Amino acid sequence: MSLNDINEEISEAIVNLDKEKAIELAKKAISENLNLVDVIEKGFGDGLKRIGDLWNEGEFFLPELMVGGNIMQDALNILMPHLKQKGETFSKGKVVIATIEGDIHSIGKTIVGTMLSANGFEVYDLGADVPADKIINEAIEKDADIIGVSALLTSTMIGQKRVIDILKEKNLRDKFKVILGGASVTQSWTNDCGADGYAPSAIEAINLVKSLIK
Ligand code: B12
Numbered sequence: 001m002s003l004n005d006i007n008e009e010i011s012e013a014i015v016n017l018d019k020e021k022a023i024e025l026a027k028k029a030i031s032e033n034l035n036l037v038d039v040i041e042k043g044f045g046d047g048l049k050r051i052g053d054l055w056n057e058g059e060f061f062l063p064e065l066m067v068g069g070n071i072m073q074d075a076l077n078i079l080m081p082h083l084k085q086k087g088e089t090f091s092k093g094k095v096v097i098a099t100i101e102g103d104i105h106s107i108g109k110t111i112v113g114t115m116l117s118a119n120g121f122e123v124y125d126l127g128a129d130v131p132a133d134k135i136i137n138e139a140i141e142k143d144a145d146i147i148g149v150s151a152l153l154t155s156t157m158i159g160q161k162r163v164i165d166i167l168k169e170k171n172l173r174d175k176f177k178v179i180l181g182g183a184s185v186t187q188s189w190t191n192d193c194g195a196d197g198y199a200p201s202a203i204e205a206i207n208l209v210k211s212l213i214k
Pocket of ligand 1: 045049053062069097103106108109111112151154181183199200203205
């Protein structure tokens, strides 16, 4: 089965909230040695975006959003270990990543963290709904190079700016590179915050981190 075909089928299974089919396709992608990053982003990611659109249009409600998110998470649990196996053993740099306070969307942040770790970075994933202070304290404690902050709600994006503001207050702004992400985040918001970069996908997040760390 080609990558495009499987991605289309996965996206369709997600929109149909067909967990069995989605899991079956995830396993198939592994056994056929397909590009799993592509499968995660263009198959599962696309399906979730479509669920979000249907929710916007009033076709789907919160339970559907939740089921879609859960299917994605179950599929990731199967796919992620196979990504990690390809990882390198030395650390290219330390990254502390979290979803900001008030926001429980964790899927995209987890993908970015796992992909970075599969690419040789030492990643500390603090989870979701994490206060700005806590993110900074962890970054100090772990002596991180990069702080990654995810936000999916327009109402929580302000927390991303707060991370930068606190760093400035503490005279620590130069110590860390701060990168932002999440469905609602744009380059222009990143500039407004004074962050060091933004990436709309996990692949681009890896390139961004590589370019900031070298
Ligand atoms: C699944 C989902 C949920 C699940 C989350 C499950 C979980 N554990 O994460 C549940 C059901 C819990 C949920 C709840 C809610 N949700 Co919701 N949810 C979604 C949905 C459908 C998909 C999100 C997702 O996982 N996408 C797949 C991942 C792979 O994509 P991603 O997160 O964008 O991440 C990629 C990039 O952005 C980037 N990236 C992400 N993070 C980072 C970080 C860094 C540092 C970098 C560099 C890159 C990066 O790389 C990732 C990989 O490619 C979106 C729709 C959408 N279009 O996004 C709505 C959406 C985000 N939700 C929305 C809303 C409104 C809510 C609720 C408020 C609903 C409610 N009334 O209760 C609650 C929020 C509760 C809270 N306090 O947080 C809205 C937000 C609108 C807005 N602009 O504010 C959206 C956009 C739906 C819509 N179209 O309206 N949701």
